[in-house]
Each structure stands twice: as C-alpha cells, then as structure tokens.
Amino acid sequence: MRFTRTSKALGIMAVAALALSGCGAGGTNDAGGTTGGDTSRVIIADGSEPQRPLMPADTNEVGGGKVIDMIFAGLVSYDPNGKPVNELAESIEASDGQNYTIKIKSGEKFTNGEAITAQTFVDSWNFGAAAKNAQLSGGFFESIKGYDEASAEGSTVDTMSGLKVVDDTTFTVELNQPESDWPLRLGYTAFSPVPSGALADPKGFGETPVGNGPYKLADGGWQHNVQIQLVPNPDYDGPRKAENGGVTFKIFQNDDTAYQDLLSDSLDVLQTIPTSALSNFESDLGDRTISKPYAGNQTIAIPEYLPEWSGEAGKLRRQAISMAINRDEITKVIFNGARQPAKDFTAPVLDGYSDSIPGSENLEFNETKAKELWAEADGMQKWDPNTTFSIAYNADKGGHQVWVEAVVNQLKNTLGIKAEGKPYPTFKEVRQDATAGTLTGAIRAGWQADYPSLYNFLGPIYKTGAGSNDARYANPEFDKAITEGLAAASVSEGNDAMNKAQETLLTDLPAIPLWYQVAQGGWSNNVTNVDYGWDGVPLYYQITGK
Structure with missing residues (x-):
C-alpha cells in the first residue's frame, strides 16, 4: 500500500x-x-x-x-x-x-x-x-x-x-x-x-x-455481557481485508471456562492462556499455540488521592512496595519463565528501550531496603496497622488472581502489613472505579501499546490529567521532560529524552512496573x-x- x-x-x-x-x-x-x-x-x-x-x-x-x-x-x-x-x-x-x-x-x-x-x-x-x-x-x-x-x-x-x-x-x-x-x-x-x-x-x-x-x-x-458479532464490510479495500465470514467475540466470566471451550473446539481463538494452564497448554494444544513478546507490560497503580499514598511518605511507601516484590520468583514459578521482570515503564520490543535507566534499582527485590523505606515513611506519617493494602483486579480475564495473591503474600512477609487481593467480577467494573477515581487501594494495571513509541507508555498514562492516569499522578517536572522530548529532532534523540524522563517515574513510582508481557494464546x-x-x-x- x-x-x-x-x-x-x-x-x-x-x-x-x-x-x-x-x-x-x-x-x-x-x-x-x-x-x-x-x-x-x-x-x-x-x-x-x-x-x-x-x-x-x-x-x-x-x-x-x-x-x-x-x-x-x-x-x-x-x-x-x-x-x-x-x-x-x-x-x-x-x-x-x-x-x-x-x-x-x-x-x-x-x-x-x-x-x-x-x-x-x-x-x-x-x-x-x-x-x-x-x-x-x-x-x-x-x-x-x-x-x-x-x-x-x-x-x-x-x-x-x-x-x-x-x-x-x-x-x-x-x-x-x-x-x-x-x-x-x-x-x-x-x-x-x-x-x-x-x-x-x-x-x-x-x-x-x-x-x-x-x-x-x-x-x-452487541448483546451486552454475552457477545459482540462482527461481519465483513464488503466495501473495505484496505490492507486488513477480512479473510473470513466474520468474528464473534464471546464474553466469558473467566478465562478457565474459555480455555475449556478451546479444548473442546467450541472456541476458535483464545487470546491469552489463563495462568492456571500455562504449564500444560503447549502439550494440550500441540502446534496450535503461540508464545511471542509484544509491546505490553503489567503494573500496579497506586492512587495518590488516597492520603496514605500522597506526599513524600507515599513515595517512600511505593518504593518499599516495589522492592518487597520478588519479580524473578513470580515470573519463574507462576508464569513458567514466560514473563521478563520489568526494568522500566515501557517494553523491550520498542525502539529506544533501555534496561539501565537510573532509578531502575527501585524495581529490584531488596527485603532490607524495603523495610528501611517503610520505616522511614512511618516516621513521617504513621501507617495504621489496621489498614489493609489491597490490589484490585478483574476476575473474568487474564488469570490475575494467582499472581496478585503471590504479590500480597510477599508484601505481608517482608513488610509485616495486612495485604489482600480485591477481585472485581468484570474488567468493565474495575475500570469504572479507576476512571471515576473511587478506588480504595491499588489496582492491577498495565499497558498494551496503541502505537510503536516509548512516549505511548508514558504520556497517556502518567502525564497530568491523562485519560489513563489511574494513579492521578501529577509532576510538572515529568510533564516538562516528555513534552521537550517530543520536540527532539529525531526519534533517537526523542527516545533518549523519554528515558531521561523515566528517571523521575522510577523515583516517584506512581505505578510499580512488574514484568513485560508475552502473547501466549491458542486456537x-x-x-x-x-x-x-x-x-x-x-x-x-x-x-x-x-
């Protein structure tokens, strides 16, 4: 074309x-x-x-x-x-x-x-x-x-x-x-x-x-909560012309049910294999599988409108939470090595990615440092021991329960705080609370790229007032850095500027990067x-x- x-x-x-x-x-x-x-x-x-x-x-x-x-x-x-x-x-x-x-x-x-x-x-x-x-x-x-x-x-x-x-x-x-x-x-x-x-x-x-x-x-x-039926547009003459008789998106309440439908050939394509089946899906499906890195990541966003997560004490607590998470263990045990622990806020498949940005040490598992940071935050603003740190997640798609439970157990063991997963029945419901700014704790978040650029993982999520800014993060220094980065004379220079702006994010941690995503699906x-x-x-x- x-x-x-x-x-x-x-x-x-x-x-x-x-x-x-x-x-x-x-x-x-x-x-x-x-x-x-x-x-x-x-x-x-x-x-x-x-x-x-x-x-x-x-x-x-x-x-x-x-x-x-x-x-x-x-x-x-x-x-x-x-x-x-x-x-x-x-x-x-x-x-x-x-x-x-x-x-x-x-x-x-x-x-x-x-x-x-x-x-x-x-x-x-x-x-x-x-x-x-x-x-x-x-x-x-x-x-x-x-x-x-x-x-x-x-x-x-x-x-x-x-x-x-x-x-x-x-x-x-x-x-x-x-x-x-x-x-x-x-x-x-x-x-x-x-x-x-x-x-x-x-x-x-x-x-x-x-x-x-x-x-x-x-x-x-569009039959709400049941399915969405699409048929080919005969007048379309572009590079994505339909090669089939249509696509029907069947809406499941959980991925395990979808996986069983796939095994019985009642479902043709399952975009993401549930966590519970990652150890056996390749043997179940044979050559009808895919495992391929893509421009996506998984994070935990922590809203700064919650008093205990605001200000300097909130920043120290977020750093402590990050360092209390053993990403290597979770990616190996739960995801069978099919995820890569995050080193930044973007994705390795993108041009300009760097795994050595100053501040990336805040994404490394360090029990001793995590405890020190939590204690330092306590000295500024006492954490109520009766408060439970929760991570909201959707129970219908993605198989998030297993890794969320692993994360909260690590937080309890390392920081000695109460922590729990907070399941929502559907992705729509958890997103409604995130959009309305009514979350009572952290939220399972992440990003699937809209277009191939480092900026797409930064501006739409962390710039002040951005539509996907679940944390309600606002830092004029970061905003200025990415705006100036967009004005760079070349993509290469712009990438360097975006990575420089990430230094601020890696300190503030409005969201905590966990791991980079891999497309694992079957048909x-x-x-x-x-x-x-x-x-x-x-x-x-x-x-x-x-």
Whole structure:
C-alpha cells in the first residue's frame, strides 16, 4: 500500500518500526496475507464487555479497543510488525515536523453510505478533543495547536485552531511544536473518523456504531455481557481485508471456562492462556499455540488521592512496595519463565528501550531496603496497622488472581502489613472505579501499546490529567521532560529524552512496573492462519477455517 512521506518523515517511520521475534503460528505469506483456508467461517474468539460506548475517542481499554479497531479505519494502520501503512491516507507530508498536509483517498464511505472527507476528519478530531464531550482518549490530540483551549475544563471552545480544511480530500495540521513521533500516532483508533450521527448522539451511536473498517457490527450485534458479532464490510479495500465470514467475540466470566471451550473446539481463538494452564497448554494444544513478546507490560497503580499514598511518605511507601516484590520468583514459578521482570515503564520490543535507566534499582527485590523505606515513611506519617493494602483486579480475564495473591503474600512477609487481593467480577467494573477515581487501594494495571513509541507508555498514562492516569499522578517536572522530548529532532534523540524522563517515574513510582508481557494464546482444530501482531492482539482478519 502507498505510504507517502517527505524523506525526513520516512526516516522517522523506518527507525520506529518494531522488530518482534517469537515462535508459533504459521500459515501466512510474506506479504501478510493468508495461505488458504475456508474464508466463509465465522471465527469465535474470546472478548470482554466494553467499558464505554463504542466511540473511537472514548475507548481506552482492550475489550472495546479491539472491536473499535476492526470496525473503523483511520489514516494509517499498523502491519503485523508495527510498521504504519496507508489505509485512508493518500499521503501525509511534513514540511518541518510541525506542519502537516494530509490527503485522503477520494470516494471513501462509511457503511451507511456517508462520504468520508477532510471535513469528516477535522470534525471527528475536534469532537474528540473538546472538553464538553468528555472523551477518554481526548488527550491524544494534545499536540495539535488549540487543544489546550478546547480541552480546558468548562471551555466553550469546540475546535482546534491547528486544523484547517483545504478541500474535500485535503486538510492541514499545525502542532504546538515539532514532534518526532507524531506521525506514528495516526493509526491509533482515537484518530479514526466518525460519521455525523456520532457527533450528534455519541451515546446512542456507541451502542450501534457505524464505521468504515474491515468489519461492521451485525444487526443486533452487541448483546451486552454475552457477545459482540462482527461481519465483513464488503466495501473495505484496505490492507486488513477480512479473510473470513466474520468474528464473534464471546464474553466469558473467566478465562478457565474459555480455555475449556478451546479444548473442546467450541472456541476458535483464545487470546491469552489463563495462568492456571500455562504449564500444560503447549502439550494440550500441540502446534496450535503461540508464545511471542509484544509491546505490553503489567503494573500496579497506586492512587495518590488516597492520603496514605500522597506526599513524600507515599513515595517512600511505593518504593518499599516495589522492592518487597520478588519479580524473578513470580515470573519463574507462576508464569513458567514466560514473563521478563520489568526494568522500566515501557517494553523491550520498542525502539529506544533501555534496561539501565537510573532509578531502575527501585524495581529490584531488596527485603532490607524495603523495610528501611517503610520505616522511614512511618516516621513521617504513621501507617495504621489496621489498614489493609489491597490490589484490585478483574476476575473474568487474564488469570490475575494467582499472581496478585503471590504479590500480597510477599508484601505481608517482608513488610509485616495486612495485604489482600480485591477481585472485581468484570474488567468493565474495575475500570469504572479507576476512571471515576473511587478506588480504595491499588489496582492491577498495565499497558498494551496503541502505537510503536516509548512516549505511548508514558504520556497517556502518567502525564497530568491523562485519560489513563489511574494513579492521578501529577509532576510538572515529568510533564516538562516528555513534552521537550517530543520536540527532539529525531526519534533517537526523542527516545533518549523519554528515558531521561523515566528517571523521575522510577523515583516517584506512581505505578510499580512488574514484568513485560508475552502473547501466549491458542486456537482450535477448526481454524488456521493464526498469528498475533506487534501489540499482542490476534490478527483476526486473516484467520480462516480449515
């Protein structure tokens, strides 16, 4: 597919492409297409109930995210290795790293027949950024000139001055400053166009969304807490064209049930093998498995709005918690060595990753130091011995109970405090408390990359006011460092700046990095051409029946 840039921008993209390695999943050719199979089969995959209506700029969790990604197409999408390729864009040209001219393909339409024009993109992005619309991923537009005015609390401004329509297929974007990785972000779903009906009634639209991607929602397709049915969009002509008869995401109450359905061939694809089956899934499934590192991590976020976790004493306690966790033991015993203890806040598969950032020693198991830090914090602000440190987690997906219990046992043994896991029935419910700022303790968190950049693991999560900032962390020093890092002349220089900014995070620890993720999944005897992308998500569009 075409992906036109100036020579400078092309260099940025080439440097930023991910290099993933792993084993598993045959059945694809070098161009990313399938090598045969029954293209009429409807693929049954595991899913989770979306937290919010299915609006691209209002979805920042994986359950709704992978549905949004399949029913909407943006300017670019990412190939299986994380390289951007044109989807709706004809060209994206940067004159100086701050000003962009974007041309879209003519004749593109949503599945309701509404034309997609340059004005569609400008209207969609303005809607996503405006404070009055309260879109969870609105912060992704922060680099565009005029965002600060549109996003300010109580603002009546609903457009960004940096967006201008030139003609039906051309619009320009002016950023607040030159930013080396801005073009990489355009494949994230927040930048997808939405039809006029979405802007008029976002809540209603989110129940029955109309998109332009490789799939569309079937009639009555979202049956809450049961399943989400997608069917191919016959008018889509991009790089992710559906090779099957549709995808149905079946919503399970726990992954162990999903695994049993996989073993009985009632489920075609299970994205993540439950922790309870990690020791035997390869023998159970044979060559129908995958184990592949991806751009994702696991963390524990600790809200700073809780008094005992605020100020200097709170910082010392977070450092103590981190040093009381034996990551090597947990990854070896519970995950059979299939996770790598974290050394930073990003992921090793990303360009620019470093495992030796000053402050990373706070992620090392050190019982003696942990006790000293906890005692030092006690000298500033006494910890009530009757207080229980809790870690909230969802019980329906991911098999988190086992490792959460291991962590709380280590904390009890090392620090002598009360600690426990706090299960929520569903991912949606725990995310609702995190979004509302009503958590009573820590939360099992983590990140699956939206686009291939170190900044994506930092800004959207830890910048002041960011939509995914579960800790409600706010440090002007960190904010300034990553903003300046975005203005670097190259991705390489920007990566150095992002790692420098991580030094602040590794001291403050608004979240405690635990380990880097590995995509471990499996599929039934009924399907073939299964592989996972750079972000750990199965490439559903290329899966076929046998």
